[in-house]
Amino acid sequence: MQLHNLTIREASDMLATKKISSVELTQAVLQHAHEVESKVKSYVTITDDLALEQAKQADERIAKGTNITPLTGIPFAMKDCISTRGVRTTCSSKILEEYVPQYNATVTNKLADSGAVLVGKTNMDEFGMGSSCENSGLFPTHNPWDLDRVPGGSSGGSAAAMSASQATFTIGEDTGGSVRMPAGFCNITGIKPTYGRVSRYGLISLVSSFDCIGPMTRDVHDCATVLEAIAGHDEKDSTTYQTAVPQYTKIINKSVKGMKLGIPKEYFVAGMEAGVESSIQEAIRTYEKLGMEIHEVSLPNTRYALPVYYLLLFAEASSNLARFDGTRFGLSVSENAKDVIDIYLKTRQQGFGDEVKRRIMLGAYALSVGYYDAYYLKAQKVRTLLRRDFESALASVDVLLGPTCPTTAFKLGEKTSDPLEMYLSDIYVAATNPAGVPALALPCGFSNNMPVGMQLIGKHLDEQTLFQVGHAYQQVTDWHKKLPAL
Amino acid sequence: MTKYEPVIGLEIHGELLTNSKMFCSCSADYGSAPEPNTNICPTCTGLPGAMPVVNKKATELAALVGLALNCSINKHNTFARKNYFYPDLPKGYQISQYELPIASKGYLDVLEDTDAKQRITVRRVHIEEDTAKLAHEKNYALVDFNRAGVPLLEIVSEPDMRTVEAALSYATKIRAILRYLGVNSGDMEKGVLRFEANISVRPVGSDEFRTRTEIKNLNSFRALTRASQYEIERQIKVYEAGGTIVQETLGWDDAKGVTTSQRSKEDAHDYRYFPEPDLPPLQLSDSWIESIRAQLPELPEAKTKRFIADFELKPSEAQFLTSERSLADYFEAVIANAKSSPKIISTWIAGEFIRNVNELNVEVNKIPAKTLAQLIDMVTDKTINGNAGKTVLAEMFKTGGDPAQIVKEKNLAQVSDEGFILETVNKILNDNPKEVDEYNAGKDTLMQWFMGQIARATKGKADPNIAKELLVKGLEERRK
Numbered sequence: 034m035q036l037h038n039l040t041i042r043e044a045s046d047m048l049a050t051k052k053i054s055s056v057e058l059t060q061a062v063l064q065h066a067h068e069v070e071s072k073v074k075s076y077v078t079i080t081d082d083l084a085l086e087q088a089k090q091a092d093e094r095i096a097k098g099t100n101i102t103p104l105t106g107i108p109f110a111m112k113d114c115i116s117t118r119g120v121r122t123t124c125s126s127k128i129l130e131e132y133v134p135q136y137n138a139t140v141t142n143k144l145a146d147s148g149a150v151l152v153g154k155t156n157m158d159e160f161g162m163g164s165s166c167e168n169s170g171l172f173p174t175h176n177p178w179d180l181d182r183v184p185g186g187s188s189g190g191s192a193a194a195m196s197a198s199q200a201t202f203t204i205g206e207d208t209g210g211s212v213r214m215p216a217g218f219c220n221i222t223g224i225k226p227t228y229g230r231v232s233r234y235g236l237i238s239l240v241s242s243f244d245c246i247g248p249m250t251r252d253v254h255d256c257a258t259v260l261e262a263i264a265g266h267d268e269k270d271s272t273t274y275q276t277a278v279p280q281y282t283k284i285i286n287k288s289v290k291g292m293k294l295g296i297p298k299e300y301f302v303a304g305m306e307a308g309v310e311s312s313i314q315e316a317i318r319t320y321e322k323l324g325m326e327i328h329e330v331s332l333p334n335t336r337y338a339l340p341v342y343y344l345l346l347f348a349e350a351s352s353n354l355a356r357f358d359g360t361r362f363g364l365s366v367s368e369n370a371k372d373v374i375d376i377y378l379k380t381r382q383q384g385f386g387d388e389v390k391r392r393i394m395l396g397a398y399a400l401s402v403g404y405y406d407a408y409y410l411k412a413q414k415v416r417t418l419l420r421r422d423f424e425s426a427l428a429s430v431d432v433l434l435g436p437t438c439p440t441t442a443f444k445l446g447e448k449t450s451d452p453l454e455m456y457l458s459d460i461y462v463a464a465t466n467p468a469g470v471p472a473l474a475l476p477c478g479f480s481n482n483m484p485v486g487m488q489l490i491g492k493h494l495d496e497q498t499l500f501q502v503g504h505a506y507q508q509v510t511d512w513h514k515k516l517p518a519l
Numbered sequence: 520m521t522k523y524e525p526v527i528g529l530e531i532h533g534e535l536l537t538n539s540k541m542f543c544s545c546s547a548d549y550g551s552a553p554e555p556n557t558n559i560c561p562t563c564t565g566l567p568g569a570m571p572v573v574n575k576k577a578t579e580l581a582a583l584v585g586l587a588l589n590c591s592i593n594k595h596n597t598f599a600r601k602n603y604f605y606p607d608l609p610k611g612y613q614i615s616q617y618e619l620p621i622a623s624k625g626y627l628d629v630l631e632d633t634d635a636k637q638r639i640t641v642r643r644v645h646i647e648e649d650t651a652k653l654a655h656e657k658n659y660a661l662v663d664f665n666r667a668g669v670p671l672l673e674i675v676s677e678p679d680m681r682t683v684e685a686a687l688s689y690a691t692k693i694r695a696i697l698r699y700l701g702v703n704s705g706d707m708e709k710g711v712l713r714f715e716a717n718i719s720v721r722p723v724g725s726d727e728f729r730t731r732t733e734i735k736n737l738n739s740f741r742a743l744t745r746a747s748q749y750e751i752e753r754q755i756k757v758y759e760a761g762g763t764i765v766q767e768t769l770g771w772d773d774a775k776g777v778t779t780s781q782r783s784k785e786d787a788h789d790y791r792y793f794p795e796p797d798l799p800p801l802q803l804s805d806s807w808i809e810s811i812r813a814q815l816p817e818l819p820e821a822k823t824k825r826f827i828a829d830f831e832l833k834p835s836e837a838q839f840l841t842s843e844r845s846l847a848d849y850f851e852a853v854i855a856n857a858k859s860s861p862k863i864i865s866t867w868i869a870g871e872f873i874r875n876v877n878e879l880n881v882e883v884n885k886i887p888a889k890t891l892a893q894l895i896d897m898v899t900d901k902t903i904n905g906n907a908g909k910t911v912l913a914e915m916f917k918t919g920g921d922p923a924q925i926v927k928e929k930n931l932a933q934v935s936d937e938g939f940i941l942e943t944v945n946k947i948l949n950d951n952p953k954e955v956d957e958y959n960a961g962k963d964t965l966m967q968w969f970m971g972q973i974a975r976a977t978k979g980k981a982d983p984n985i986a987k988e989l990l991v992k993g994l995e996e997r998r999k
Contacts, residue, residue, distance in 0.1 A: 116568045129567070136561050138568060237567040241796035270570050271798055349796055352602050355611020356565045360662070373606055373660070400602070400791035409793060 036061035037198040038516065041107050041255040044201055048095055048106045055095065055106030058201075059088035059150050062108040066152060066199035069519045074174050075184075075194035077113045077123055079153040084108060087150040094148055103258045103282075105148030110200035112191050113154040114161060115246065116235035117141050120151070124237050125169040125190075126159045128384025132363045138235020139267045140204065140246050147262045152200055155190030159386045160354065161208050161239040163187050164458045166215070167449055168388045175445070176218060177517035178483055182442040185215030188249065192219040195249045196517055202259055203249045208239045209342050210437070210462025212247045213474035217437035217486020220476045222256050222503070222513060223249040225462075227494045228469035229274045231260075232267030238353040240346045241272075243466040252513050253475060253503035257281035260496060274494065281500050289505040290324030292498075295430030299335035300461055306440045308480020313436050316477040316487050316506065320434070323505055330426040330433065334418045338464030341419060343456060344399055344412040345467065351396025357384065388452065420468040423490065427470075432502050433490040436461055437474050441483035465490055473499040476512040484512075522723045523758070525751045526731070527686045528678035530715040531693050532671050533703040534649065535580045541648045541670035542571030542614060550709065555663035563668035565609030570797050573598075577646060577670040578621065578801060580702040582811045584672060585622025585644045587696050587818055592811075594803045596621045598646075598795040603788050606662050607650040615673075617792045620645035621801070627696075628820070629680075629688040632834050639689050640677040647671050672702070678717060678728065683747045690714055690743055695819045699844045707739050714743045719764065720754045730764040734771055734778055746771040750778050822847055830854070830861035839869055845883050846873075852888035859892075859899040867895050871909050875916045886915055894922040906979045907931040935982045937989065940973075943981065944989045947972045948997060959998045966990075 036058050039047070047053045063081055070076060091106035111117070114124045116134040118141075123129045137145070144151070158168035166174040166189025174189045176182040177197040184193040188205030192215030195203045205212040207225035216223035224247045231246045238244060248259035264278040296317065301310065321327055359365035359380030366379035385393070399408035426433060438458055448455045465472045470490055477487040491499045507513050537547050543562035552558040561569035582592050599617035625641035651667040653660050674693060680686045694712060697703035704711055719731035734750060737743045754764055769778040817825070819841045826837035826847075841847045846868075853864050872891065876883055894915065898908040903926055914925045926932055934940065947969065948955055958965040966987075973986045 114568075122567070124567075132567070134568070135566065136569075233568075234570050235568040238797075269572060271572055272796075348793060352600050352612055352791070352793070355602060355604065356567065356609065358604060358606075358611060360606050361564060361609065362566065374604070377604055397791060400793055402789050402791075405791075405793070 035065075035198075037065040037201075039201060040251045041103065041202055041258055044107055045103050045105075049101070051095075055088040055091040055150060056085060058106065059084050059108045059152065062198075062200060063152055066194070069177075069197050069199065072175060072180055072519060073177050073193050073197045073199070074172055075155050075190045075197065075199055076110065076153045077125060077156050077171060077190070078121055080120055080151055083120065084150050084152045087145075091148045091150060100148070102147040102262065104144065104262050106150060107148075107201050108150045108152045109144065109202045109204065110153045110155050110191060110194045111141070111144075111151065111204040112157055112188050112206050114157060114206055114237045114239075115140055115204065116237070117151065117154065120154060122154065122237065123171065124160045125157045125171050126384065126386070126389070127170045128357050128364045128380070130171070130364065134235075136235065139232035139269060140263050141235060143263050144204075149262075153194075155188070155194050155203060157190055158187035159389050160237070160350070161187040161206065161211055162350070162388045162392055164210070164214060164455050165443070165445075165448065166190065166193075167445060168386060170386045173445060176442045176483075177519055178220065179442065182444050182483065183218070185218035185438070185442060187211040187215075188223075189215050191249050192216055192221060192223070195219065195221045195251070197519055198516065202251075202255055204259075204263070205247055205249045206236060207245045207247050207466070208243045209346065209466045210459045212245075212249060213437045213462045213472060213486065213488050214459065216249055216474040217476075217488075218442040218484065220484035220486075220512065220515060220517070221249055221251065222253050222473070222475045223247060224256050224260060224473045224496065224499065225465060225471060226260060226264060226496055227274070227471045228466070229272050230264050230471070230494065230496065232265070232270040232273050234267055234269040238349075240349045240466075241353060242349060243342075243346065245466070253473070253500055253507050254282060254285060256473070257285055257500040257504075276494055279497050281497055284497065285500050285504045287501050288324070289320070289502050292325050292432075292502065293430040294320050294325045294327050294502075295330035295426055295433040296327060297332045297335070297426065297433055297435055298329050299332050300435035304439055305436065306480055308478075309436055309438070309440060309485050312478030312480060312485040313434070313487055317434065319506060319509060320502075323509065328430050330430060332422040332426055332464070334415065334422050335464060337415050338419060338467070339456060339460055341412045341415045341467055342459070342463040344408055345416065347392050347396035348399045348409050348412075349396070351393045351400065354385075354389065354393055357381065359384070391452065416467040419464055423465070423468045423470050427490075427492045431491075431498055435488055435490070437486035437488045438462070441480050441485060462488065469493060471496050471499055473503045475503050475506065476515070477506075477510070478512055484515075521759075523720045523751075523755045524681050524723045525683070525747070526678045526719045526721060526728060527680040527683070527747060528717040529676045529680070529686055529689060530717070531674045531690065532713045532715070533674070533697050534711040535577050535670040535672055535702055536704065537574055537576045537580065537670050539574055539576075540668040541574050541577055541646070542668055545668065547669050549665040549669060552665040555661070555665060558665040559667070563609070564664050565611070571614060571795075573798060573801065574670060578803075579811055580670075580700070581621045581644060581646045581672055582803070582808065583700050583814060584674070584697065584702055585625065586812050586815055587700055588622070588625035588627055588641045588644065588674070590622035590625030590641060590644055592622050592803060592808050593619055594805070594808070595619065595800055596803070597800045598798045599792050600795050602791040605650070606660065607653050607667070609651065609664065609667055613648060613650070614795055614798070615647035616645035618794075619800075627689060627692055629685050629692060631820070635682065635685065637679070637681075637685055639679045639685070642675045642677050644672060644674050647673060678719075678731070683744055683751070686716065686747060687740060687744055690740060692819070695842060699816060699818055710738055713738055716743060716747050716750070718747060718750045718754070720751055720758065730766050732764065732767055732769050732778075734769045735781065737771055742771055742773055745773075745776060746778060749776060753778065816844070830865065832862065832865055836865050836869060840865060843883075849883045849888055853892045853895070856889045857892035857896050859895045863899060864892075864895055867891075871912055875913060879916055881916070886919070890915065890922060897922060897926065901933055901935070901982065902926070903931050904933045904979065904981075904983055906974065907933065910979070930978070931980060933982050934977060934980045935985055937985060940977070940981050940986050941989050943973055943976050944986065944993050947976065948993045955994060955997050958994055969994075
């Protein structure tokens with residue numbers, strides 16, 4: 034057995050029974066990560082020394098037998114938009130290439146407290162703006178299933194690292210599908226929790242009202258384990274829920290018999306790859322066999338989801354990215370600058386990539402006097418309709434099922450020349466973020482040898498049902514166990 | 520020639536006296552920071568990923584001000600981002616309130632005791648955060664973030680004022696109210712209160728609103744008065760010359776006494792306001808609002824009226840005594856401890872007492888109210904005379920001593936023994952025959968001189984009433 038392929042549950046058992054140490058596990062994962070890194074390029078930074086130091090501490094914890102959690106001693110990687118004190122946090126942008134945070138994100142602290150071992154920070158589309166990881170300002174990441182193809186985005190590095198067993202679990206961030214879409218492309222499991230379930234403190238914001246940090250794992254059980262560790266109220270993030278975090282893994286084995294599965298008819302339209310559609314239909318049949326009732330439901334405003342999502346994204350992002358002005362941290366281009374405005378211009382011109390600039394301009398425009406009502410305000414109103422769509426569909430069923438993307442992973446360069454084409458790959462995943470509802474992505478088959486992902490969408494704060502339904506599927510299928518040959 | 524009247528609206532920015540900053544736990548007392556950039560954290564320096572958390576105390580103080588200004592409190596109010604780039608603004612946006620401020624639609628009466636009495640509408644009261652401080656050097660500027668994120672209150676009036684006096688009265692009253700509520704020190708030199716005046720002028724009788732200009736950063740009542748007067752005259756001159764006023768933002772050059780253009784409407788910022796997604800709306804309950812209302816102290820206006828009614832003071836006296844809450848409280852504490860009438864106490868406090876306080880630059884309660892009450896009572900019951908009272912008071916400020924003790928030590932007790940005083944009077948009249956003759960010939964002013972001689976001879980101890988009576992008698996006797 035290869036240590037780097039272990040699930041959290043398997044590794045945790047072996048650590049608990051002292052069959053392996055965290056140092057051994059961490060060394061194995063690091064070694065494998067380095068071996069395949071030149072092909073996949075998941076990582077912006079690999080933190081060998083820090084990881085081994087943390088692994089040693091985890092082993093001490095385990096030896097003492099106190100304060101042990103299911104994540105103690107488990108190596109993980111984190112999307113490079115989540116602040117780590119002393120470890121550079123780049124958002125895969127030139128403007129933050131050398132930025133080292135002075136403080137930890139709440140999620141970073143929670144994982145450190147649980148004893149998890151940070152092995153590195155993963156690549157992403159710059160500031161989360163993209164669906165293929167090709168918008169990384171540093172370098173693109175490759176899909177471990179086919180190195181000519183993209184891993185999806187924006188959490189492409191976390192998805193590829195998980196898929197290629199470069200970490201035992203990874204942390205992604207989902208603003209409009211950024212966990213689920215790459216999870217589908219790379220044959221892993223990932224959740225976008227309810228908005229406000231996981232603290233955003235220390236997460237470098239893309240869209241403050243959409244951003245959700247979520248685990249990316251080998252299977253649903255691991256996913257539940259990690260979410261349990263990172264979720265919860267944070268007094269530093271006023272948008273987090275006070276509601277207590279359930280022990281997701283406790284009731285994950287509950288039968289799904291008699292539960293209702295909703296199939297949104299708007300998610301099955303022309304343009305979907307045949308192999309994707311057949312995989313989804315097969316998954317529905319699997320659930321039928323598991324005793325679930327299948328109901329067609331409607332999300333009538335789905336066609337507005339993408340425009341609403343992108344408009345609000347542009348607007349909020351244009352403001353969130355204002356602080357990158359070259360005066361306090363990150364890149365600062367002041368040579369030959371006439372005045373402070375000139376420093377702003379030069380720094381942002383050189384520091385931001387094209388997609389980021391495009392979105393800042395569109396966002397500033399949408400918020401301007403005379404356009405605000407027609408764009409931003411209108412989009413907020415339609416956002417309410419999107420939320421109601423999910424509320425009313427989920428009033429009659431327990432979960433919704435749909436694909437994560439109309440296609441499997443596309444080739445690098447295939448869509449880079451057409452931003453609109455690229456935006457369309459988010460069509461199934463983007464609507465959940467404006468609505469705030471949770472959604473779990475998991476592998477459900479292959480089309481032309483590339484993984485197909487499906488997502489289960491649930492009610493606000495009902496991650497528990499998603500885990501239960503997802504876990505039931507993985508008990509009778511083994512798509513999630515398939516690993517890429519590298 | 521056309522007669523013009525100004526149309527003035529005021530925006531007042533005041534720092535709120537909270538312990539911590541508006542959205543983080545750094546100290547709001549940035550003045551005590553030992554060095555620049557020591558009173559900072561990821562949130563108030565706008566580090567990537569840092570988030571704001573609303574300071575509860577600041578919302579309480581803001582609501583308190585809203586209620587004091589007769590506003591309605593908006594139970595659902597929201598924060599908004601005001602987006603612009605400037606090095607003193609770490610996030611590239613200021614968190615403020617825009618569409619739904621914490622309080623709106625209030626009023627304040629100004630110049631009540633004059634014919635120009637007027638009710639000024641307070642449009643809104645909202646919470647926002649202060650910026651960092653810039654220090655401009657020759658080829659660069661330095662930024663100190665110690666002040667960044669300190670809670671600010673913005674109080675916006677309607678353009679209701681038609682004279683500079685009204686504007687000044689409004690600003691003065693707002694400052695007094697903020698100080699009464701304990702939400703702002705009113706310390707203008709420290710910049711904790713800043714004014715912004717919106718000014719236009721129009722022909723008297725017209726009800727149009729003409730193009731206005733906005734004078735920013737007025738840091739004193741004097742600057743507010745001078746800048747407004749200057750701007751009104753400038754606009755009138757422009758109209759008289761057939762010109763038009765350009766909408767612009769102006770600065771005030773205090774040394775030159777002129778307003779200067781900073782920004783015209785064409786380059787006015789579009790702040791791209793939108794609701795702050797990092798902060799949920801503030802939801803205030805009725806019971807919370809009532810609990811804040813219960814904290815409202817008696818405000819200057821009500822106190823002035825009560826002082827006039829209860830203590831039979833003149834409006835000017837009452838206004839003076841209520842100008843500061845500490846002074847009013849002190850006045851009432853002295854009344855509670857003294858046998859003398861409020862009127863007499865008012866005269867003492869507004870006169871000798873406040874003169875000493877100002878001269879020595881000390882707090883009013885430097886002398887305990889009870890001790891001052893003893894002193895005033897000693898004058899009232901003629902244990903000492905008024906002059907001796909002044910001497911004792913000065914000594915009390917100097918040494919903090921007890922008035923009875925000082926009187927004893929300095930031997931200042933008043934002498935009412937007619938025999939002793941008569942002896943002194945006769946001696947003075949006999950020693951100064953020339954002055955006696957002159958007085959009796961009609962030079963009345965010499966009476967004061969004679970009284971002075973008596974005071975000198977008795978070291979001020981002689982009861983002045985008795986002394987005067989005997990003096991008049993003695994002079995009469997010597998009339999030829």
